[in-house]
Amino acid sequence: MKVLYVYAHPEPKSFNGALKDTALAALQEKGHEVKLSDLYAMKFHPVLKASDFPERKNLEIFNPFFEAIKAVKTGAFSPDIKEEMEKVKWADLLIFQFPIYFTFMPAIMKGWIDRVLAPGFGFNPVTNSAYDTGLFKGKSAMIVTTTGAPKSMYSEEGAHGDLNRHLESITHCIFEYMGMKVLSSYIIYEASSMSREKGTEELEKYRQRMLDL
Ligand SMILES: Cc1cc2nc3c(=O)[nH]c(=O)nc-3n(C[C@H](O)[C@H](O)[C@H](O)COP(=O)(O)O)c2cc1C
Structure with a gap:
């Protein structure tokens, strides 16, 4: 399988950095x-x-909407966007890994989505290409994320509400909108206050998830 791993964390030595390294090794x-x-x-x-x-x-x-719809036909995007678009075209599975920032992805990743998954590329409302006819039909996508808050806070009865429900703005309104099949989100709660032992345990569990893909 061809996997594009889109990763956003500012510190390579973070727990997220270790998760990303674990995933890349397991996938390879x-x-x-x-x-x-x-x-x-x-x-x-x-x-x-x-x-x-x-x-x-x-x-x-x-x-930007109409410029993108037109640029898709000629490929006239800036080089950094074109490079990322080629990776997306190539991939069967897109994995997005990030720490939760204000119950969403870090801004740098949202910016990648705005610029790379441009109108006309993943979806095209002008030609009615979305959901069942989304332009990325045949691809899959998955979220891997960590929180600072405990699971109880991100449960249905918790103060924030179920994190999976919040993530639907990504899994449903972006991934499924573009025609992709969504794999279950992989969430590690309270990542910022884990013991070293618990961290090692979580890395091994995640390695298994990647091996089982
Ligand atoms: C700007 C910012 C916003 C954050 N917002 C949330 C949040 O909304 N919910 C939450 O549970 N944790 C939040 N956190 C905590 C991070 O998700 C947490 O520190 C991270 O997942 C831990 O992984 P790391 O050790 O690899 O950084 C936030 C952290 C930062 C820096």
Whole structure:
């Protein structure tokens, strides 16, 4: 299987860094082909901007939606976007790993989604290509994430409510919207206050999950 691993954590020596290294080793051990987008290490520019479109159709008013729909036809995106789009096209499975920041993904990853999974590329409302007819039909996607808060806080009865429900804005409204099959999210709660032993145990559990993909 071809796996694109999109990863966002600013510190390589973090628990998230160890999770990412564990996953890459396990996937390679299983013979999967893996490409990594390590967004902080790449200094990925997260802000959608007019220069993303080197062959602007409308120079008077910048409408990113229509520029993207048109750019998909000619491939006229900035080189950093094109490079990431090629990885997405290549992949059978996209894994997004990140620490929860304000019950969502870090801004750098949202910026990657805004710029790379552009209108016309993963979905196209103009041609009614979404969900069952999403342009990434045949691909799968999965979230791997860590929290600071305990599971009880992110449960249905907890103060925040079920984290899986919050993640639906990604799993349903982005992944399924683009036609992808969604694998169960892999969540490690209270990652910031784990003992070393518990951390080692969690890394081994995650290694098994990656081997079982
Ligand atoms: C800006 C910021 C926002 C955060 N927001 C949340 C949050 O909404 N919910 C939560 O449980 N933890 C939150 N955290 C805690 C991180 O999710 C937690 O520290 C991380 O998952 C631990 O993994 P690490 O040791 O690899 O960094 C936040 C941390 C930061 C820096």
